[in-house]
Amino acid sequence: xxxxxxxxxxxxxAAAIExxxxxxxxxxxxxxxxxxxxxxxxxxxxxxxxxxxxLHMGHVRxxxxxxxxxxxxxxxxxxxxxxxxFDAFGLPAENAAIKHKVPxxxxxxxxxxxxxxxxxxxxxxxxxxxxVITCKPDYYRFEQALFIKLFEKGLVYRKxxxxxxxxxxxxxxxxxxxxxxxxxxxxGALVEKKEIPQWFFKITxxxxxxxxxxxxxxxxxxxxxxxxxxxxxxxxxLEIDFALIDNAISDKLTxxxxxxxxxxxxxxxxVAAEHPLAKHAAASNAELAAALADLSKGGTAEAEIExxxxxxxxxxxxxxxxxxxxxxxxWAANFVLMGYGTxxxxxxxxxxxxxxxxxxxxxxxxxxxxxxxIDSGVDLTAGAYIDYGVCMNSGKYDGLAFKAAFEAIAAxxxxxxxxxxxxxxxxxxxxxxxxxxWGCPIPMLYRADGSSVPVPxxxxxxxxxxxxxxxxxxxPLKTDPxxxxxxxxxxxxxxxxxxxxxxxxxESSWYYARYxxxxxxxxxxxxxxxxxxxxxxxxxxxxxxxxxxxxxFWHKVMRDVGFVSSNEPATKLLCQGMVVxxxxxxxxxxxxxxxxxxxxxxxxxxxxxxxALRAILLKDSAPVVIGAVEKMSKSKGNGVDPQSMIDKYxxxxxxLFSMFAAPPDQSLEWSETGVEGMHxxxxxxxxxxxxxxxxxxxxxxxxxADATSExxxxxxxxxxxxxxxxxxxxxxxxxxxxxxxxxxxxNAISKFDETSDNARTLRQECWxxxxxxxxxxxxxxCHQLWQMLGYRSLILDQPFPQAEACALVRDDVTLxxxxxxxxxxxxxxxxxxxxxxxxxxAKIAVAKYLEGMTVKKIILVPGKLVSIxxx
RNA sequence: GCCCGAAUGGCGAAACUGGUAGACGCAGCGGACUUAAAAUCCGCCGGUUGGCUAAAACCACCAUGCCGGUUCGAUUCCGGCUUCGGGCACCA
Numbered sequence: 001x002x003x004x005x006x007x008x009x010x011x012x013x014a015a016a017i018e019x020x021x022x023x024x025x026x027x028x029x030x031x032x033x034x035x036x037x038x039x040x041x042x043x044x045x046x047x048x049x050x051x052x053x054x055l056h057m058g059h060v061r062x063x064x065x066x067x068x069x070x071x072x073x074x075x076x077x078x079x080x081x082x083x084x085x086f087d088a089f090g091l092p093a094e095n096a097a098i099k100h101k102v103p104x105x106x107x108x109x110x111x112x113x114x115x116x117x118x119x120x121x122x123x124x125x126x127x128x129x130x131x132v133i134t135c136k137p138d139y140y141r142f143e144q145a146l147f148i149k150l151f152e153k154g155l156v157y158r159k160x161x162x163x164x165x166x167x168x169x170x171x172x173x174x175x176x177x178x179x180x181x182x183x184x185x186x187x188g189a190l191v192e193k194k195e196i197p198q199w200f201f202k203i204t205x206x207x208x209x210x211x212x213x214x215x216x217x218x219x220x221x222x223x224x225x226x227x228x229x230x231x232x233x234x235x236x237x238l239e240i241d242f243a244l245i246d247n248a249i250s251d252k253l254t255x256x257x258x259x260x261x262x263x264x265x266x267x268x269x270x271v272a273a274e275h276p277l278a279k280h281a282a283a284s285n286a287e288l289a290a291a292l293a294d295l296s297k298g299g300t301a302e303a304e305i306e307x308x309x310x311x312x313x314x315x316x317x318x319x320x321x322x323x324x325x326x327x328x329x330x331w332a333a334n335f336v337l338m339g340y341g342t343x344x345x346x347x348x349x350x351x352x353x354x355x356x357x358x359x360x361x362x363x364x365x366x367x368x369x370x371x372x373x374i375d376s377g378v379d380l381t382a383g384a385y386i387d388y389g390v391c392m393n394s395g396k397y398d399g400l401a402f403k404a405a406f407e408a409i410a411a412x413x414x415x416x417x418x419x420x421x422x423x424x425x426x427x428x429x430x431x432x433x434x435x436x437x438w439g440c441p442i443p444m445l446y447r448a449d450g451s452s453v454p455v456p457x458x459x460x461x462x463x464x465x466x467x468x469x470x471x472x473x474x475x476p477l478k479t480d481p482x483x484x485x486x487x488x489x490x491x492x493x494x495x496x497x498x499x500x501x502x503x504x505x506x507e508s509s510w511y512y513a514r515y516x517x518x519x520x521x522x523x524x525x526x527x528x529x530x531x532x533x534x535x536x537x538x539x540x541x542x543x544x545x546x547x548x549x550x551x552x553f554w555h556k557v558m559r560d561v562g563f564v565s566s567n568e569p570a571t572k573l574l575c576q577g578m579v580v581x582x583x584x585x586x587x588x589x590x591x592x593x594x595x596x597x598x599x600x601x602x603x604x605x606x607x608x609x610x611x612a613l614r615a616i617l618l619k620d621s622a623p624v625v626i627g628a629v630e631k632m633s634k635s636k637g638n639g640v641d642p643q644s645m646i647d648k649y650x651x652x653x654x655x656l657f658s659m660f661a662a663p664p665d666q667s668l669e670w671s672e673t674g675v676e677g678m679h680x681x682x683x684x685x686x687x688x689x690x691x692x693x694x695x696x697x698x699x700x701x702x703x704x705a706d707a708t709s710e711x712x713x714x715x716x717x718x719x720x721x722x723x724x725x726x727x728x729x730x731x732x733x734x735x736x737x738x739x740x741x742x743x744x745x746x747n748a749i750s751k752f753d754e755t756s757d758n759a760r761t762l763r764q765e766c767w768x769x770x771x772x773x774x775x776x777x778x779x780x781x782c783h784q785l786w787q788m789l790g791y792r793s794l795i796l797d798q799p800f801p802q803a804e805a806c807a808l809v810r811d812d813v814t815l816x817x818x819x820x821x822x823x824x825x826x827x828x829x830x831x832x833x834x835x836x837x838x839x840x841x842a843k844i845a846v847a848k849y850l851e852g853m854t855v856k857k858i859i860l861v862p863g864k865l866v867s868i869x870x871x
Numbered sequence: 872g873c874c875c876g877a878a879u880g881g882c883g884a885a886a887c888u889g890g891u892a893g894a895c896g897c898a899g900c901g902g903a904c905u906u907a908a909a910a911u912c913c914g915c916c917g918g919u920u921g922g923c924u925a926a927a928a929c930c931a932c933c934a935u936g937c938c939g940g941u942u943c944g945a946u947u948c949c950g951g952c953u954u955c956g957g958g959c960a961c962c963a
Contacts, residue, residue: 090963177962303872436961505961660883747895859944
């Protein structure tokens with residue numbers, strides 16, 4: 001089994017080893033996944049990249065994690081499927097088209113071609129025959145068909161909603177294109193909120209299920225589930241009608257509240273600036289119209305709205321309080337969202353901070369109607385009292401606590417027909433219309449009267465024209481008669497096409513399922529249920545809510561139209577941290593712009609302890625500022641090109657370092673000296689294996705009976721490492737400690753200098769196990785080492801090493817001895833020592849700390865420590 | 872503003888279920904080999920706290936962002952802060 005290799009390569013040559021392994025995998029189609037019901041399946045998926053131009057280190061980290069798990073699961077004997085694709089629609093392609101006059105399609109496809117070669121250079125075990133490119137009609141046609149199906153089921157509808165409007169460019173801006181002070185990124189103009197009709201998915205119809213099933217996602221991080229719970233935001237409250245006094249468009253205004261106990265503290269009502277009541281009042285009042293326009297200045301981002309000063313304007317309309325019958329004025333306020341609840345809230349300035357701020361600003365009355373259960377005095381001059389408490393100044397409800405007041409008011413108002421109990425969700429329906437070119441066309445048509453009809457199914461797909469030029473910043477679709485004009489093939493009716501495209505989250509909501517049905521002429525076929533749900537889904541924590549909620553929603557929709565049978569798309573989720581690096585910069589003036597430098601442009605001086613003292617720019621030898629450790633980005637100059645690292649050190653070193661530098665869910669600090677250290681480790685393994693093989697053939701069977709105590713010790717260390725690596729890679733997904741365990745074992749082998757047959761046999765066992773343990777992480781190296789160690793089999797399908805129970809057994813055990821919780825000694829005893837003898841030995845070991853003391857208690861933690869409590 | 876995280880030596884980190892804080896690696900320091908350098912190998916490496924010292928060894932004390940609590944024992948659990956990061960519905 002271990003016949004010597006005739007001519008051993010001498011120096012480690014990453015480029016040659018990696019090219020040869022990759023060629024072998026490609027020629028033998030090693031990673032092509034075929035449905036096989038005889039084997040347990042494992043679907044391992046990393047979030048697909050946006051083809052921005054080149055891979056960044058975040059991709060390398062994400063895809064290496066997926067690849068390590070895939071290769072490990074395969075060694076456990078599972079039928080592994082690991083696909084890859086490109087999320088190809090999106091804003092950057094359109095920005096490139098506008099700025100550099102390069103067609104979005106061309107820009108995207110050439111980026112994909114380059115990034116695919118980079119992924120291949122990393123040696124990732126992908127089944128490329130399943131590749132998905134979301135901007136191709138063969139992909140997006142199926143989401144157009146599903147959209148029409150959902151329209152027919154009533155899960156798609158059209159309504160007005162607000163967007164960021166740049167009044168100079170006359171275009172809609174993405175939140176990203178609005179500066180923090182509310183200005184357009186190109187024009188610098190103050191952005192306005194503008195209402196336009198848009199298409200929506202009724203995700204709220206699934207809100208309860210999306211919430212309930214979080215409990216079944218046992219292997220999702222709690223942080224993600226908590227974020228999703230809060231995002232869905234189920235609340236139980238009351239919809240209360242306030243009768244309107246002499247109003248032309250309605251006789252009542254409905255508000256939603258979770259705090260009906262504060263109802264008697266209502267001193268005004270706030271509605272959104274886009275609320276029908278506000279719009280109607282402004283129609284005949286130019287001054288009010290101007291005030292409302294001023295109120296809607298600024299972008300639509302929630303963070304911006306919440307941080308802005310609370311402002312409002314009185315509409316000159318009054319309502320009647322349903323209990324006190326008092327007159328309540330109605331205001332429009334900049335913090336009320338039309339898209340949430342009824343677009344109107346009852347204002348209780350005594351017990352809601354935002355209402356308090358608005359009331360304070362405009363001199364509206366602030367009434368206390370809740371007091372603390374144990375009355376400690378409440379000061380409403382400093383802010384609202386928002387805790388639950390007991391009603392006061394509330395007539396018959398005085399003295400009731402929250403729950404009792406809620407019930408009493410709900411019962412009374414329901415009986416009077418003025419309120420209904422209502423479960424509300426913070427989650428809003430998913431607006432999918434984008435006024436952009438580079439996206440999937442929304443397959444709808446408009447009649448001359450403005451009504452909408454779906455594109456007939458046999459006329460799908462609606463193909464996005466790829467060969468178009470931007471004349472300004474507006475989507476070319478909006479002015480392309482060839483695209484817009486549509487004649488019904490049956491009736492000859494002239495219609496116009498929808499020119500908006502889908503939110504790109506639509507494509508990324510179902511790509512994972514399409515990987516399971518490559519080439520199918522429906523969205524999915526029966527193969528989807530073979531692979532789904534995903535066994536491990538890996539991606540950045542930044543997707544914790546939006547993508548991962550849309551992805552769950554879409555899976556349920558596909559289930560309800562019969563494409564899949566599972567309820568959830570992924571059983572296990574791993575959110576990896578960011579890749580960060582040091583920054584270096586210079587700043588001429590205190591608030592002037594910072595000029596960033598890359599790590600290769602600077603030199604860092606250190607003191608005798610290795611502390612960084614200062615950094616100088618190599619070009620002019622003058623100092624630069626050592627900045628914070630930040631997420632890698634082009635603008636901060638701290639990005640490291642993965643390709644240059646692969647070229648310099650090889651993919652295996654890059655993969656090993658990415659897995660070693662931090663556990664997967666923490667941020668990873670890139671350090672080139674760290675990469676060099678990992679490269680040393682790789683070369684060390686190579687050299688040690690080469691030396692081991694040069695020492696001659698081994699007998700093949702290790703004899704425990706003849707083993708020296710050093711051999712027994714090394715063999716125990718080997719099997720301890722095997723047990724740890726299996727646990728760390730397979731269960732904990734902590735690849736950093738797995739690599740550390742292999743390093744420790746390597747250090748032990750290096751100290752082991754016996755040369756007997758038995759010793760060489762043990763060394764062969766060690767190197768074979770290390771090769772297998774590292775195979776998922778450094779696959780090219782291990783592919784080569786496996787052959788050098790004399791094995792003819794394919795390492796990809798070798799079983800992952802299992803620890804032998806008898807090799808793990810040690811005769812002695814070392815216990816820590818504590819006195820009053822402080823470590824005071826250690827004892828090493830035979831494993832079989834009786835408890836009474838252990839206690840006696842422990843007392844002897846720490847005798848000087850027990851002098852003059854009374855032993856009150858002895859706590860024995862088996863295999864770990866003895867804790868003696870004295871007084 | 873709201874929601875979710877994180878914080879441990881000079882640095883990245885480890886400690887898996889409340890049980891010996893700092894495994895493994897980087898940087899640094901000392902040594903071996905070498906004409907020399909590189910590479911490699913060996914050793915040291917929390918503390919400008921105290922004791923004993925010529926120095927070391929050794930011993931004690933302190934130390935896991937800050938303040939407090941529970942416990943024989945807390946990096947780990949609880950309460951209150953601080954700072955940094957992610958998300959907030961049109962970046963993906």
